[in-house]
Amino acid sequence: xxxxxxxxxxxxxxxxxxxxxxxxxxxxxxxxxxxxxxxxxxxxxxxxxxxxxxxxxxxxxxxxxxxxxxxxxxxxxxxxxxxxxxxxxxxxxxxxxxxx
Amino acid sequence: xxxxxxxxxxxxxxxxxxxxxxxxxxxxxxxxxxxxxxxxxxxxxxxxxxxxxxxxxxxxxxxxxxxxxxxxxxxxxxxxxxxxxxxxxxxxxxxxxxxxxxxxxxxxxxxxxxxxxxxxxxxxxxxxxxxxxxxxxxxxxxxxxxxxxxxxxxxxxxxxxxxxxxxxxxxxxxxxxxxxxxxxxxxxxxxxxxxxxxxxxxxxxxxxxxxxxxxxxxxxxxxxxxxxxxxxxxxxxxxxxxxxxxxxxxxxxxxxxxxxxxxxxxxxxxxxxxxxxxxxxxxxxxxxxxxxxxxxxxxxxxxxxxxxxxxxxxxxxxxxxxxxxxxxxxxxxxxxxxxxxxxxxxxxxxxxxxxxxxxxxxxxxxxxxxxxxxxxxxxxxxxxxxxxxxxxxxxxxxxxxxxxxxxxxxxxxxxxxxxxxxxxxxxxxxxxxxxxxxxxxxxxxxxxxxxxxxxxxxxxxxxxxxxxxxxxxxxxxxxxxxxxxxxxxxxxxxxxxxxxxxxxxxxxxxxxxxxxxxxxxxxxxxxxxxxxxxxxxxxxxxxxxxxxxxxxxxxxxxxxxxxxxxxxxxxxxxxxxx
Numbered sequence: 001x002x003x004x005x006x007x008x009x010x011x012x013x014x015x016x017x018x019x020x021x022x023x024x025x026x027x028x029x030x031x032x033x034x035x036x037x038x039x040x041x042x043x044x045x046x047x048x049x050x051x052x053x054x055x056x057x058x059x060x061x062x063x064x065x066x067x068x069x070x071x072x073x074x075x076x077x078x079x080x081x082x083x084x085x086x087x088x089x090x091x092x093x094x095x096x097x098x099x100x
Numbered sequence: 101x102x103x104x105x106x107x108x109x110x111x112x113x114x115x116x117x118x119x120x121x122x123x124x125x126x127x128x129x130x131x132x133x134x135x136x137x138x139x140x141x142x143x144x145x146x147x148x149x150x151x152x153x154x155x156x157x158x159x160x161x162x163x164x165x166x167x168x169x170x171x172x173x174x175x176x177x178x179x180x181x182x183x184x185x186x187x188x189x190x191x192x193x194x195x196x197x198x199x200x201x202x203x204x205x206x207x208x209x210x211x212x213x214x215x216x217x218x219x220x221x222x223x224x225x226x227x228x229x230x231x232x233x234x235x236x237x238x239x240x241x242x243x244x245x246x247x248x249x250x251x252x253x254x255x256x257x258x259x260x261x262x263x264x265x266x267x268x269x270x271x272x273x274x275x276x277x278x279x280x281x282x283x284x285x286x287x288x289x290x291x292x293x294x295x296x297x298x299x300x301x302x303x304x305x306x307x308x309x310x311x312x313x314x315x316x317x318x319x320x321x322x323x324x325x326x327x328x329x330x331x332x333x334x335x336x337x338x339x340x341x342x343x344x345x346x347x348x349x350x351x352x353x354x355x356x357x358x359x360x361x362x363x364x365x366x367x368x369x370x371x372x373x374x375x376x377x378x379x380x381x382x383x384x385x386x387x388x389x390x391x392x393x394x395x396x397x398x399x400x401x402x403x404x405x406x407x408x409x410x411x412x413x414x415x416x417x418x419x420x421x422x423x424x425x426x427x428x429x430x431x432x433x434x435x436x437x438x439x440x441x442x443x444x445x446x447x448x449x450x451x452x453x454x455x456x457x458x459x460x461x462x463x464x465x466x467x468x469x470x471x472x473x474x475x476x477x478x479x480x481x482x483x484x485x486x487x488x489x490x491x492x493x494x495x496x497x498x499x500x501x502x503x504x505x506x507x508x509x510x511x512x513x514x515x516x517x518x519x520x521x522x523x524x525x526x527x528x529x530x531x532x533x534x535x536x537x538x539x540x541x542x543x544x545x546x547x548x549x550x551x552x553x554x555x556x557x558x559x560x561x562x563x564x565x566x567x568x569x570x571x572x573x574x575x576x577x578x579x580x581x582x583x584x585x586x587x588x589x590x591x592x593x594x595x596x597x598x599x600x601x602x603x604x605x606x607x608x609x610x611x612x613x614x615x616x617x618x619x620x621x622x623x624x625x626x627x628x629x630x631x632x633x634x635x636x637x638x639x640x641x642x643x644x645x646x647x648x649x650x651x652x653x654x655x656x657x658x659x660x661x662x663x664x665x666x667x668x669x670x671x672x673x674x675x676x677x678x
Contacts, residue, residue: 027312
């Protein structure tokens with residue numbers, strides 16, 4: 001009888017120690033997850049911020065200014081545009097004159 | 101054995117005289133004490149444990165707020181018009197701040213305030229939290245951190261960034277420092293954009309790390325992205341052109357509205373003067389106003405096509421019918437309506453082309469006031485436009501029962517009623533969309549719409565022809581012509597109302613037109629307010645803006661020119677030979 005009790009007591013002790021260990025592991029994993037989540041969130045907001053910055057570099061205002069000043073381009077008009085019409089999947093040769 | 105040895109156990113002096121019950125009593129009291137403790141322990145831990153559980157929880161469980169991201173505002177091509185980015189905000193703890201004058205002076209300088217202002221913020225030493233400056237630049241926050249002042253911290257907050265700046269300011273609006281919409285779409289769609297913050301209960305350890313979740317997490321619901329119908333390129337171009345027109349005509353202000361006829365989408369809605377939504381110091385009311393929607397004015401001659409359209413619809417006239425203008429003066433009761441020129445006999449086409457007040461009045465006087473009122477209402481005049489903007493106005497069309505004949509006549513050329521530029525643009529979709537008034541949308545739909553029919557398809561086509569005549573030689577707005585595309589439209593010039601009467605030298609010139617006229621894709625309305633550099637007619641100040649806006653918008657939409665253009669291509673591509 002006492003041997004059985006002793007064995008059970010050992011088992012209880014082992015189980016208790018294991019519980020403590022599991023709890024500890026679970027907590028450190030939670031910390032890890034939490035850190036990863038906040039990192040993910042930070043990266044996401046960083047991505048958003050960079051998106052906005054990229055857009056700010058590509059606004060029509062800036063593009064036009066650069067095209068005009070640095071590349072000496074001008075706004076196109078129909079007079080300097082050749083329209084190519086698609087017929088039957090192939091692009092027909094562009095007419096010299098602009099026609100509807 | 102020594103004589104000093106004593107037999108203690110048998111010493112009568114030491115023999116206990118205490119009765120046995122006393123020791124028993126003590127044991128019983130101690131036992132009762134232990135029993136009491138056991139009972140108390142059982143009570144506290146098993147029966148009534150809520151209080152201590154709660155107290156325990158308070159000591160290590162924390163509720164974290166999970167803020168929701170505010171949705172972005174995008175244009176029709178997915179370009180960002182407004183987005184939230186995290187920026188540092190600086191706060192201080194007056195209770196334990198390090199009051200080193202040199203450091204505080206440097207801090208005040210970085211925060212862009214005087215030392216006195218900073219001291220004032222930090223004077224109340226009972227407080228443990230005070231914002232020093234919200235939403236500062238990242239570089240400033242780094243410099244402040246480098247000062248290493250105890251009791252000064254930063255915290256991430258979200259700030260709205262508007263990369264497109266001035267051109268879309270009136271459409272997009274802005275938010276305040278608490279991220280709540282204050283103007284424009286930011287205000288109208290504040291709820292959808294804002295989302296809903298979530299919460300999470302956690303246990304934190306001694307180092308402040310989250311070690312365990314308690315209960316269920318309420319995840320944050322991020323705000324929805326909002327895709328507008330605005331095309332930022334068209335918007336930018338329209339803004340630049342109206343800005344140029346306002347500056348060169350020394351005008352007070354100007355607006356442009358561009359509508360897609362097929363879908364009813366608003367491609368551009370812009371006003372000058374504008375403001376930069378990111379830098380809102382010293383804003384004036386004039387800059388903030390979304391004039392295209394909030395300013396009403398008498399629509400002047402732009403009303404004539406609507407009255408003529410009704411005359412065609414009622415079968416009173418055909419485009420080729422003639423009407424006698426005479427010497428340019430026409431008496432209605434005691435009042436006289438005048439035209440600039442004595443045109444004599446004009447066809448209905450020419451009434452529009454030459455913008456004859458008398459012609460329009462004579463037609464109006466043949467109609468029932470109720471019919472005119474009904475058409476005005478159908479095209480949206482006197483009604484608040486169905487656009488999600490704060491402060492859109494309805495303009496004014498009086499009840500037809502109160503119209504006197506002279507009023508009925510003046511209304512036919514646009515006096516005695518008022519409308520906003522946006523309403524005029526929408527009204528002109530009746531000509532562009534084959535006789536139907538198109539419902540407008542500020543959100544991207546990309547779906548063809550059907551509107552409410554006002555005129556027959558045939559009469560709408562006849563009206564488009566008249567509007568085209570306005571823009572060719574002999575019309576009032578040849579400056580509206582644009583290379584490659586046949587256009588049509590109507591000029592308007594109105595005296596501004598001041599106090600009870602008309603200001604003698606203050607005008608508003610505007611132009612509402614359609615392009616391409618044979619297969620309309622867009623309606624463009626342009627208004628220039630108080631031009632003071634000589635020219636003030638709509639055909640001179642507004643039509644050129646119309647012309648340039650149409651040119652660029654149609655090109656961006658990929659609409660092929662419908663008129664032959666003399667090519668100015670300098671080099672021809674030669675075929676490569678093998």
